[in-house]
Amino acid sequence: MDAIKKTLKDSAAIRWLVLVIISMFMFGTYWFQDFMSGLKGLMMSELGINSSQFGLIISSTTWANMVGMIMVGGIILDKWGIRVAGVVFGIVASLGASITAMATYGVFGDDPGTMMKFMMAGRMLFGIGLESICVIVTRTTVKWFKGYELALAMAINVAFGRFGTAFGTAFSVEIGGGHVAPAVAFAASLIGFGFILFLAYLIFDIRLDKQVNANKKEGGEPEEDFKFSDLVKLATNKGFIYITLLCVAFYSAVFPFIQYAPDLLVNKFGFTYQLPDLSSMTLFEKIGAIFHNGPKVTGLIPLGTILFTPIFGSIVDKKGKAASLMILGAFLLIFAHVSLSLFNSVTLGYLGLVSLGVAFALVPAAMWPSVAKIVAENRLGTAYSSMFTIQNWGLGLFFWGIGALLDFVNRADLAAIKAGEKMYDYTIPILTLVICGVISIFLAFMLLRADKQNKYGLELPSGVEAK
Numbered sequence: 122m123d124a125i126k127k128t129l130k131d132s133a134a135i136r137w138l139v140l141v142i143i144s145m146f147m148f149g150t151y152w153f154q155d156f157m158s159g160l161k162g163l164m165m166s167e168l169g170i171n172s173s174q175f176g177l178i179i180s181s182t183t184w185a186n187m188v189g190m191i192m193v194g195g196i197i198l199d200k201w202g203i204r205v206a207g208v209v210f211g212i213v214a215s216l217g218a219s220i221t222a223m224a225t226y227g228v229f230g231d232d233p234g235t236m237m238k239f240m241m242a243g244r245m246l247f248g249i250g251l252e253s254i255c256v257i258v259t260r261t262t263v264k265w266f267k268g269y270e271l272a273l274a275m276a277i278n279v280a281f282g283r284f285g286t287a288f289g290t291a292f293s294v295e296i297g298g299g300h301v302a303p304a305v306a307f308a309a310s311l312i313g314f315g316f317i318l319f320l321a322y323l324i325f326d327i328r329l330d331k332q333v334n335a336n337k338k339e340g341g342e343p344e345e346d347f348k349f350s351d352l353v354k355l356a357t358n359k360g361f362i363y364i365t366l367l368c369v370a371f372y373s374a375v376f377p378f379i380q381y382a383p384d385l386l387v388n389k390f391g392f393t394y395q396l397p398d399l400s401s402m403t404l405f406e407k408i409g410a411i412f413h414n415g416p417k418v419t420g421l422i423p424l425g426t427i428l429f430t431p432i433f434g435s436i437v438d439k440k441g442k443a444a445s446l447m448i449l450g451a452f453l454l455i456f457a458h459v460s461l462s463l464f465n466s467v468t469l470g471y472l473g474l475v476s477l478g479v480a481f482a483l484v485p486a487a488m489w490p491s492v493a494k495i496v497a498e499n500r501l502g503t504a505y506s507s508m509f510t511i512q513n514w515g516l517g518l519f520f521w522g523i524g525a526l527l528d529f530v531n532r533a534d535l536a537a538i539k540a541g542e543k544m545y546d547y548t549i550p551i552l553t554l555v556i557c558g559v560i561s562i563f564l565a566f567m568l569l570r571a572d573k574q575n576k577y578g579l580e581l582p583s584g585v586e587a588k
């Protein structure tokens with residue numbers, strides 16, 4: 122048998138370069154997913170929409186995915202590979218984002234109803250692209266990093282997405298110059314930029330495939346493909362069921378919360394949407410103004426996870442304890458939402474946000490590598506697609522539900538709120554998220570129990586098999 126020749130992925134420099142290139146796609150899509158949170162106040166005043174309609178716009182991202190579009194993405198990825206799937210879903214995401222941007226400029230009509238309809242259609246299309254791109258980028262990361270620094274690479278990949286969320290949330294008001302449409306156009310152009318970089322990545326993908334195929338002919342390991350029919354096997358895997366339900370419960374209390382967090386901080390704690398003129402302020406006053414700005418403070422949550430997700434990822438790699446860390450993350454989530462809903466202390470509010478940020482780093486760092494211990498590698502693509510699909514059911518409900526509940530519990534004061542005479546009371550909508558935290562703890566304990574029974578090795582370091 123001939124010796125296996127080195128391939129592009131054996132070069133650390135090329136591997137990491139590839140990771141940066143494909144992660145820019147995540148940066149753009151996460152930005153577009155989350156940037157509207159910083160614009161909620163502006164969207165309400167400029168487009169004339171209420172909280173429930175804002176909820177519908179952000180929720181529309183999940184609608185097509187709720188009925189299985191991510192699974193379609195998984196099938197296309199399986200059948201035609203990274204290149205075809207990446208191009209198809211890159212076009213879908215770019216098209217969706219462009220339609221959303223054009224709608225905000227009034228291209229399809231400038232009455233609020235028409236604008237909203239086309240914004241929702243655009244975001245629905247974008248949402249199909251977003252989730253499939255996340256699966257495609259994850260799959261590409263595995264392709265290049267399997268056998269190398271996979272957990273760290275996945276954490277860095279998510280970190281790029283968090284950068285997108287943080288910057289999009291924190292700076293969209295300024296980027297739009299106080300208007301919605303330019304901020305949406307800028308966010309859409311980031312997806313186009315990420316897509317162009319992904320097209321450049323394809324050169325590396327083609328070269329690597331050629332080298333791997335040549336090695337296969339010379340006796341290298343053949344790759345096993347996963348099949349859609351493996352779905353049935355997943356549906357009967359207890360560990361997979363618990364981790365999928367945990368994924369829905371946990372992310373439903375985090376992603377939708379982030380969309381409303383700036384508005385919560387403005388309405389509950391008197392924070393600002395727009396920064397005052399900082400030029401004549403002392404350094405302390407500037408810091409004070411930034412820490413009193415809803416979008417900027419919310420942006421700090423994903424920004425903090427950029428540092429902590431890789432740290433927690435390497436703890437999981439070295440020490441294990443993934444299920445226990447998910448339990449801890451669920452406790453932190455409850456603390457966060459209780460302190461942000463039931464109390465009126467700004468200090469406790471900050472502690473709640475820090476606690477949510479730690480949970481947002483801890484649970485993903487422990488959850489995503491754990492899936493690879495519960496599910497056979499040839500079913501991982503199907504596993505991630507199914508998890509994202511079910512996750513979208515929860516996200517769709519809560520993206521819209523928080524806004525609808527907010528309007529409902531404040532129904533007597535809506536006119537006064539619109540006139541700027543009263544503020545939204547967020548207590549009940551945020552308390553609802555505490556229920557998600559309680560369900561998350563229960564599921565994390567069930568996962569720990571299933572781990573003991575089935576010996577997945579979730580509590581063990583990476584590479585150590587359970588006996």
Ligand SMILES: C[C@H](N)C(=O)N[C@@H](CCCCN)C(=O)O
Nearest residue numbers: 255259275279282485489509512
């Ligand atoms: C957006 C997507 N549905 C999601 O859940 N993303 C996760 C990361 C998934 C990475 C899998 N390797 C997130 O925490 O952002």
